[in-house]
Amino acid sequence: xxxEQADWPLFEVFVRARAGLDHKHVGSLxxxxxxxxxxxxxxxxTRREEGVSIWVVRSSEITASDPSEADAFFxxxxxxxxxxxxxxxxxxxxxxx
Amino acid sequence: xxxxxxxxxxAGLPPTQDEGELERxxxxxxxxxxxxxxxxxxxxxxxxxxxxxxxxxAHSEIVGMLPEGNWITRAPTxxxxxxxxxKVQDEGGHGAYLYSAAETLGVSRAEMIDxxxxxxxxxxxxxxxxxxxWADVGAIGWLVDGAAIMNQIPLCRCSYGPYARAMVRxxxxxxxxxxxxxxxxxxxxxxxxxxxxxxxxxxxxxxxxALMMFGPPDAQSTHSGESQRWKIKRFSNDELRQKFVDFxxxxxxxxxxxxxxxxxxxxxxxxxxEFGGIDWNEFEQVLRGNGPCNAERLAARRExxxxxxxxxxxxxxxxxxxxxxxxxxxx
Numbered sequence: 001x002x003x004e005q006a007d008w009p010l011f012e013v014f015v016r017a018r019a020g021l022d023h024k025h026v027g028s029l030x031x032x033x034x035x036x037x038x039x040x041x042x043x044x045x046t047r048r049e050e051g052v053s054i055w056v057v058r059s060s061e062i063t064a065s066d067p068s069e070a071d072a073f074f075x076x077x078x079x080x081x082x083x084x085x086x087x088x089x090x091x092x093x094x095x096x097x
Numbered sequence: 098x099x100x101x102x103x104x105x106x107x108a109g110l111p112p113t114q115d116e117g118e119l120e121r122x123x124x125x126x127x128x129x130x131x132x133x134x135x136x137x138x139x140x141x142x143x144x145x146x147x148x149x150x151x152x153x154x155a156h157s158e159i160v161g162m163l164p165e166g167n168w169i170t171r172a173p174t175x176x177x178x179x180x181x182x183x184k185v186q187d188e189g190g191h192g193a194y195l196y197s198a199a200e201t202l203g204v205s206r207a208e209m210i211d212x213x214x215x216x217x218x219x220x221x222x223x224x225x226x227x228x229x230x231w232a233d234v235g236a237i238g239w240l241v242d243g244a245a246i247m248n249q250i251p252l253c254r255c256s257y258g259p260y261a262r263a264m265v266r267x268x269x270x271x272x273x274x275x276x277x278x279x280x281x282x283x284x285x286x287x288x289x290x291x292x293x294x295x296x297x298x299x300x301x302x303x304x305x306x307a308l309m310m311f312g313p314p315d316a317q318s319t320h321s322g323e324s325q326r327w328k329i330k331r332f333s334n335d336e337l338r339q340k341f342v343d344f345x346x347x348x349x350x351x352x353x354x355x356x357x358x359x360x361x362x363x364x365x366x367x368x369x370x371e372f373g374g375i376d377w378n379e380f381e382q383v384l385r386g387n388g389p390c391n392a393e394r395l396a397a398r399r400e401x402x403x404x405x406x407x408x409x410x411x412x413x414x415x416x417x418x419x420x421x422x423x424x425x426x427x428x
Contacts, residue, residue, distance in 0.1 A: 006205075008412075027263070032413050043186075047190065
């Protein structure tokens with residue numbers, strides 16, 4: 001019906017639930033510009049005080065890793081168990097380590 | 098993420114794997130309860146089934162604003178008006194979450210809206226029934242949202258990640274809808290004789306259409322087998338319908354209202370209610386567009402969409418002007 005009018009750009013929405021927490025991805029929405037995206041994000045994702053801060057970013061600006069190559073992409077970390085503190089055997093009598 | 102516009106580098110499929118191999122891999126992943134995400138390989142029929150289901154679900158939320166929207170200006174108190182506005186706003190929000198989830202599968206928002214306005218898309222049969230009294234607002238919250246919750250809670254575990262996440266958000270909000278509806282019914286049932294009659298009349302009219310919301314009986318349900326194998330659907334239509342009856346009948350008894358089904362009776366051995374046959378011809382008629390309000394609902398959506406055209410055009414023009422100005426400042 002609106003053949004002349006394509007969808008507005010898609011924005012991804014990130015909400016900080018409380019001071020001290022990270023912004024977390026909550027969903028997406030269409031808006032004509034970033035300011036409208038912020039207003040809509042407030043109405044769509046924080047109707048019950050779910051946030052104290054919102055980021056919006058155009059979806060087309062995000063570069064994502066490829067899920068079909070996830071195994072190879074994350075493989076370098078797989079054999080490095082020595083990066084975890086639990087790898088090291090410490091005698092129980094040694095305290096505060 | 099809720100997006101089909103992600104700029105993922107690299108082409109999708111390694112050319113050496115054939116479709117059968119990919120499909121086995123996909124099914125193994127579904128069987129292991131690992132979520133499928135937007136950029137993952139999926140069978141074309143899985144994608145098509147989800148687009149159809151999520152879009153119908155989104156349309157239902159949007160059309161679902163209309164029967165209750167009728168009562169915003171006539172709510173009996175200011176508090177009831179505020180509650181109803183909040184509920185209708187939630188339905189609009191649910192439509193928006195769901196359209197976003199469908200878009201991750203490669204269909205555009207504009208396409209889905211066009212299909213709805215052109216009368217080519219289905220939406221839940223329930224919203225084609227009228228709301229002549231205030232008790233209908235109570236009955237919708239209690240029964241229609243109650244049936245929707247029964248359908249939607251298993252969808253929170255759907256194999257498709259974006260749909261499942263949208264459903265988690267929706268279910269969190271639906272509980273308010275159902276409870277405010279039951280409370281309206283409770284007030285009416287405890288009120289004057291006329292108010293109680295109004296509540297009974299609404300139950301009489303909404304009971305059977307609410308049972309139809311779970312869809313055709315299992316024996317006639319065309320998409321069920323595949324949807325269950327793909328873990329889109331976790332329970333059959335008849336299982337969910339039975340559960341709804343078992344939950345809801347005691348609530349009606351608490352209200353002192355009579356469920357309009359002479360065949361309804363408790364089966365102690367099976368610890369469930371037996372209930373009478375559903376008029377599937379009525380269901381078919383409403384789905385085909387011949388329900389009491391189908392034409393009115395679509396006309397209302399078309400009118401709202403047309404009346405908003407200048408707002409959308411103005412916002413686009415403003416965004417373009419700002420973009421050009423910013424570009425010339427940068428130059």
